[in-house]
Amino acid sequence: MKAIADRDRCEGLGMCEAMADHxxxxxxxxxxxxxxDTPGEEHRQDVTAAVDACPVLALSLQG
Structure with missing residues (x-):
């Protein structure tokens, strides 16, 4: 799994940081x-929650 941030979309709302600050x-x-950007499988739930919490869809996961 790879976490990706689109800084052009980011508005700095901090939902991702609140959900998965590591x-x-x-x-x-x-x-x-x-x-x-390559969290272990044991962190999938936290990272996915952070990605899903982004109101401007600036985060995504591959894999």
Missing amino acids: FFEVGEDGYVSVLD
């Missing part, structure tokens, strides 16, 4: 950064 962070610039 994997996503909204920086001082107001945009999301992926802290670990």
Whole structure:
């Protein structure tokens, strides 16, 4: 699984960080950064919840 952030879509709302702060962070610039773009399978539920929580669809998962 690979976590991908589209910084052009990101509005810095922070839902991803609230759901999975070990994997996503909204920086001082107001945009999301992926802290670990290849989380282990044991983290799929948390990462998927964060992706699903993004109201502007700036996050996605491959694999």
